[in-house]
Amino acid sequence: MASVFAYAPAPESRSVVDIAPSYGLFIDGEFAEAADGKVFKTVSPSTEEVLSEVAQAGTEDVDRAVKAARRAFEKWSALPGSERAKYLFRIARIIQERSRELAVLETLDNGKPIRETRDADLPLVAAHFFYYAGWADKLDHAGFGRRATEGIAGANPRPLGVAGQIIPWNFPLLMLAWKIAPALATGNTVVLKPAETTPLSALFFADICRQAGLPKGVVNILTGYGDAGEALVAHPDVNKVAFTGSTAVGKAIARQIAGTGKKATLELGGKGANIVFDDAPVDQAVEGIVTGIFFNQGQVCCAGSRLLVQESVHDEVLHALKRRLSTLRLGDPLDKNTDIGAINSAEQLARIGALVETGEAEGAERWSAPCELPSAGYWFAPTLFTGVSQAHTVARDEIFGPVLSVLTFRTPDEAVAKANNTQYGLSAGIWTEKGSRILAVANKLRAGVVWANTFNKFDPTSPFGGYKESGFGREGGRHGLEAYLDV
Amino acid sequence: MPTTAASPKLSAPFEQGGPPLADATASDSALRRFLHGLPGVDTVGLEARAASLGTRSIKTTAKAYAIDLAISMIDLTTLEGADTPGKVRALAAKAVNPDPTDRTTPRTAAVCVYPDMAATAAAALAGSGVKVASVATAFPAGRAALDVKLADVRDAVAAGADEIDMVIDRGAFLSGRYLKVYEEIVAVKAECGSARLKVIFETGELSTYDNIRRASWLGMLAGADFIKTSTGKVATNATPANTLLMLEAVRDFREQTGVQIGVKPAGGIRTTKDAIKFLVLVNETAGEDWLDNHWFRFGASSLLNDLLMQRQKLSTGRYSGPDYVTVD
Numbered sequence: 001m002a003s004v005f006a007y008a009p010a011p012e013s014r015s016v017v018d019i020a021p022s023y024g025l026f027i028d029g030e031f032a033e034a035a036d037g038k039v040f041k042t043v044s045p046s047t048e049e050v051l052s053e054v055a056q057a058g059t060e061d062v063d064r065a066v067k068a069a070r071r072a073f074e075k076w077s078a079l080p081g082s083e084r085a086k087y088l089f090r091i092a093r094i095i096q097e098r099s100r101e102l103a104v105l106e107t108l109d110n111g112k113p114i115r116e117t118r119d120a121d122l123p124l125v126a127a128h129f130f131y132y133a134g135w136a137d138k139l140d141h142a143g144f145g146r147r148a149t150e151g152i153a154g155a156n157p158r159p160l161g162v163a164g165q166i167i168p169w170n171f172p173l174l175m176l177a178w179k180i181a182p183a184l185a186t187g188n189t190v191v192l193k194p195a196e197t198t199p200l201s202a203l204f205f206a207d208i209c210r211q212a213g214l215p216k217g218v219v220n221i222l223t224g225y226g227d228a229g230e231a232l233v234a235h236p237d238v239n240k241v242a243f244t245g246s247t248a249v250g251k252a253i254a255r256q257i258a259g260t261g262k263k264a265t266l267e268l269g270g271k272g273a274n275i276v277f278d279d280a281p282v283d284q285a286v287e288g289i290v291t292g293i294f295f296n297q298g299q300v301c302c303a304g305s306r307l308l309v310q311e312s313v314h315d316e317v318l319h320a321l322k323r324r325l326s327t328l329r330l331g332d333p334l335d336k337n338t339d340i341g342a343i344n345s346a347e348q349l350a351r352i353g354a355l356v357e358t359g360e361a362e363g364a365e366r367w368s369a370p371c372e373l374p375s376a377g378y379w380f381a382p383t384l385f386t387g388v389s390q391a392h393t394v395a396r397d398e399i400f401g402p403v404l405s406v407l408t409f410r411t412p413d414e415a416v417a418k419a420n421n422t423q424y425g426l427s428a429g430i431w432t433e434k435g436s437r438i439l440a441v442a443n444k445l446r447a448g449v450v451w452a453n454t455f456n457k458f459d460p461t462s463p464f465g466g467y468k469e470s471g472f473g474r475e476g477g478r479h480g481l482e483a484y485l486d487v
Numbered sequence: 488m489p490t491t492a493a494s495p496k497l498s499a500p501f502e503q504g505g506p507p508l509a510d511a512t513a514s515d516s517a518l519r520r521f522l523h524g525l526p527g528v529d530t531v532g533l534e535a536r537a538a539s540l541g542t543r544s545i546k547t548t549a550k551a552y553a554i555d556l557a558i559s560m561i562d563l564t565t566l567e568g569a570d571t572p573g574k575v576r577a578l579a580a581k582a583v584n585p586d587p588t589d590r591t592t593p594r595t596a597a598v599c600v601y602p603d604m605a606a607t608a609a610a611a612l613a614g615s616g617v618k619v620a621s622v623a624t625a626f627p628a629g630r631a632a633l634d635v636k637l638a639d640v641r642d643a644v645a646a647g648a649d650e651i652d653m654v655i656d657r658g659a660f661l662s663g664r665y666l667k668v669y670e671e672i673v674a675v676k677a678e679c680g681s682a683r684l685k686v687i688f689e690t691g692e693l694s695t696y697d698n699i700r701r702a703s704w705l706g707m708l709a710g711a712d713f714i715k716t717s718t719g720k721v722a723t724n725a726t727p728a729n730t731l732l733m734l735e736a737v738r739d740f741r742e743q744t745g746v747q748i749g750v751k752p753a754g755g756i757r758t759t760k761d762a763i764k765f766l767v768l769v770n771e772t773a774g775e776d777w778l779d780n781h782w783f784r785f786g787a788s789s790l791l792n793d794l795l796m797q798r799q800k801l802s803t804g805r806y807s808g809p810d811y812v813t814v815d
Binding site: 003004005006007008009012115119279280281282283284285287288327336337433453454 | 526536542550552
């Protein structure tokens with residue numbers, strides 16, 4: 001249907017970002033080719049255009065990077081916290097100054113809409129560095145180790161050493177911030193491997209480290225594939241492993257480091273339940289459902305991918321939800337009016353497609369928003385399944401795409417039982433106007449984050465992490481410091 | 488642009504099991520139960536949605552369309568103690584011919600005045616297609632006896648008003664006497680004859696979003712043709728959030744009853760950028776059936792000149808200045 005008020009294209013300019021034809025690994029403050037000279041290409045998921053060619057790290061490069069981080073550790077950890085804070089504040093300010101450039105870059109490499117990188121990713125990235133910069137000189141007062149004022153004896157909290165960090169492709173720069181900011185604030189040095197489909201923003205961050213005058217070797221960036229990540233985790237001189245990604249890889253890492261004394265935080269998959277009670281503010285709940293599962297095309301570990309709606313308002317909520325989904329604007333991620341961007345890779349698109357086929361084969365009823373998909377790139381229309389039961393694959397497996405499974409419940413107890421009946425436990429949402437119900441239900445949910453009358457709200461002051469197969473350890477907030485300290 | 492007829496009754500999922508709307512106004516307690524049974528409004532979520540729609544980037548052809556549409560939706564307003572026939576005639580001339588340098592500029596929807604100026608406005612606008620809107624019912628406070636308010640309405644209609652902008656009794660609303668508010672609107676509507684009735688809630692005085700949703704339904708049940716945010720005489724007037732909420736109300740009302748109601752934000756909308764944000768709210772909430780001055784209005788005065796300057800900028804590529812639009 002031709003719209004009366006059709007929005008003309010409003011693309012953000014690409015000219016604010018200058019992408020080099022090739023990039024090296026960032027080791028010891030310098031960009032260098034991989035030891036074996038291997039490279040790989042990174043493409044823009046919305047057009048399949050090749051953006052750049054980056055070095056592919058191997059075992060030898062991992063060893064060089066860890067050694068550089070180890071050399072840097074002695075001086076870096078000995079700096080007064082207030083001095084480390086200065087670097088972090090400087091990095092945070094440079095990120096703010098370059099936020100437009102970084103937002104465009106992230107949108108190009110990841111495929112997510114500029115509206116999200118501009119309004120969510122980049123402000124959160126800067127906020128994370130500002131927040132942990134503030135902790136750097138207050139670690140003795142964070143509640144770990146010796147607490148002189150409370151008469152508790154012991155040592156002050158100490159940094160662990162070299163942190164090996166592996167991050168996913170869904171929020172490349174934000175996940176980097178979640179990993180690097182607390183690590184540096186606590187006096188650790190890092191070797192970070194971004195995902196192979198989204199290496200560019202981490203390499204731009206390397207440039208920001210140089211711009212901020214960060215001492216050599218404190219931050220090292222290795223672009224590459226899973227084998228480089230595996231070598232990093234296995235390296236004997238790594239003291240701490242921080243991983244965000246799939247549960248399967250998380251389990252492999254846990255097995256790999258068992259018995260080594262390496263400390264680990266794993267932030268893995270999820271199948272979040274968004275619970276809508278019959279007294280919910282319906283229009284805002286619909287917005288929350290949309291934010292919960294269609295933010296970043298649903299490629300969010302804490303996505304609200306299961307909608308649990310009370311039977312008495314099922315039809316009303318579904319009617320409003322479908323009407324709202326029909327207004328979502330899918331297309332060019334650089335257009336400022338785009339709500340839904342591209343899926344990150346052909347591989348991920350195939351995985352989503354396969355799970356959706358399984359959902360249909362198992363008898364769930366599929367509905368997809370009416371929208372035209374571009375001919376090039378990787379796209380998937382916002383989709384929901386109704387008539388889903390706990391036994392359906394689409395209610396159990398993490399899809400990591402714009403696909404919502406709708407289930408119903410009759411009583412609060414049933415809602416809690418169904419919400420908790422999953423191998424995961426990362427996030428949940430509660431929608432009701434009744435405050436006492438929010439508290440009662442939230443206390444029974446086994447999920448690391450429970451949102452009340454909102455969803456997918458993030459803040460650096462708030463700890464984030466999972467129950468069960470969603471991982472362990474917390475990132476963000478005061479709790480996020482502990483993962484990088486010997487307490 | 489053609490006016491859109493009320494669309495046929497759509498699916499009404501909300502009605503299942505609930506009482507028919509006619510029963511809602513049967514008694515004070517029934518009305519209270521109905522209004523308090525409407526879904527609550529989450530303040531944070533509503534304002535976040537309004538802010539998010541405010542980031543839409545409307546450029547080039549879309550901007551040109553939006554500017555012309557916004558001009559055609561203005562109720563060009565003067566509601567001052569100092570109003571004179573001369574001032575009203577000048578405003579009427581501007582409504583008919585907003586930009587003397589460009590005759591393709593659309594006319595505004597209406598001129599909005601006090602009842603004693605309605606006849607002057609009607610004479611000045613005769614044959615132009617621009618409507619005469621008159622505030623009434625002891626505007627803006629509404630603190631008068633019902634027969635005084637009804638006489639005020641009768642006067643305005645007799646003087647040639649095509650549209651009546653009434654204020655609700657906020658005191659009665661806030662003390663929970665919903666049926667009194669309802670019956671007053673019904674009585675005013677009866678006096679309007681063929682004039683369309685806009686019901687002003689003074690959202691700044693109702694204060695909560697739950698109240699604004701309840702007032703919207705109350706007004707629509709009572710026969711309002713338009714629901715309108717505010718008088719422009721208090722500190723908080725039209726905001727994106729309260730207008731978004733009222734757009735949700737008219738959307739839901741049409742889905743349940745098949746009857747389409749208009750929305751008029753008034754007060755505080757001064758720039759083209761603001762006006763376009765409101766049009767985006769209309770487009771993405773109520774839908775394109777409301778993108779027409781039969782169903783959506785802006786109560787404004789200084790907004791028009793900003794729209795005209797932006798319109799000139801689009802056609803000439805240059806910004807002019809305040810002396811290139813008329814001061815009335």
